Amino acid sequence: MSTTSCHCILLRRASRKVSSYYDEALAPLGVNIGQFSLLRNIRKLEPVSLTELAHRVELDRSTVGRNAKVLERMRLIAIGHGDDQREAMLTITPRGHEILDQGAPLWDGVQDQIEARLGPEKTEQLRELLAAL
Amino acid sequence: MSTTSCHCILLRRASRKVSSYYDEALAPLGVNIGQFSLLRNIRKLEPVSLTELAHRVELDRSTVGRNAKVLERMRLIAIGHGDDQREAMLTITPRGHEILDQGAPLWDGVQDQIEARLGPEKTEQLRELLAAL
DNA sequence: CATGATCGCGGGTATATACCCGTTTCTGAT
DNA sequence: ATCAGAAACGGGTATATACCCGCGATCATG
Numbered sequence A, B: 001m002s003t004t005s006c007h008c009i010l011l012r013r014a015s016r017k018v019s020s021y022y023d024e025a026l027a028p029l030g031v032n033i034g035q036f037s038l039l040r041n042i043r044k045l046e047p048v049s050l051t052e053l054a055h056r057v058e059l060d061r062s063t064v065g066r067n068a069k070v071l072e073r074m075r076l077i078a079i080g081h082g083d084d085q086r087e088a089m090l091t092i093t094p095r096g097h098e099i100l101d102q103g104a105p106l107w108d109g110v111q112d113q114i115e116a117r118l119g120p121e122k123t124e125q126l127r128e129l130l131a132a133l
Numbered sequence C: 001c002a003t004g005a006t007c008g009c010g011g012g013t014a015t016a017t018a019c020c021c022g023t024t025t026c027t028g029a030t
Numbered sequence D: 001a002t003c004a005g006a007a008a009c010g011g012g013t014a015t016a017t018a019c020c021c022g023c024g025a026t027c028a029t030g
Helices: A007-029 A033-045 A050-057 A061-073 A094-132 B007-029 B033-045 B050-057 B061-073 B094-118 B120-132
Strands: A077-081 A088-092 B077-081 B088-092
Touching: A007 A033, A007 A094, A007 B007, A007 B033, A007 B094, A007 B120, A033 A050, A033 A061, A033 A088, A033 A094, A033 B007, A050 A061, A050 A088, A061 A077, A061 A088, A088 A094, A094 B007, A094 B094, A094 B120, B007 B033, B007 B094, B033 B050, B033 B061, B033 B088, B033 B094, B050 B061, B050 B088, B061 B077, B061 B088, B088 B094, B094 B120
Parallel strands: none
Antiparallel strands: A077 A088, B077 B088
């Protein structure tokens, strides 16, 4: 039937495209949307272990570990130890808070732009559909 | 406002999730959905240069080049030369055709499953929304 | 309290993705 | 025919992502 359009490929394409919108907006701060979003999640859960964070963002733990290491190298988060010596606890650095503050309006801009293009109704549709997949 | 859900992150998450559905279905063949889809595109355009293929699938040329190299190593495609000595022309091998044939029903299964879950109306909505982004 | 099971991580490996740069090949204008 | 510019590609670098394996820490049970 619809041999021409695979839901998966359309999703991936849209995902890359939309990611690039956010990436461009955040570029002045030196972070991409994945990093910015991860930073937000860490702030929300801080202090948080890799495993818990991975669970929240629905990514593999090893992926989150590697992404976190990039943020650490950028001095945006600190990776320390919890009472449980196995756990790597993540916290936001002052520099990380700066990026979060400076990035917020940039992020809002892209978000608004997308919602304006779609309109409130389709925005809600999109949200529902993505959750239903 | 909706600080909790970034369109981009929701898209990326859905993209990973849906990709995994297709990946699981295609796993017996040893290819993932990205490879299978690329293979289909090559068949459709064969013989095709990296640049043209990249344009069709909306990926960076270097990305397509690297992905193609994986398919070549799997003996699913051949990378030869065109009249223009600069161009790398891609063609499907017999083994590649086998994978395409064997993968078709598996791919259809996932596609149908998703459409069944969403219903025809929402499936169409999704398609439109993704194209509108 | 000792020990086997479980948990949390790091690192290896592989693919996906993009950007940039250098090299080879073509093309078009002179 | 020549040569500047453009086009096509490969490879370097960096991040993103997942799976698997092994190691050290913790916990539960006998």
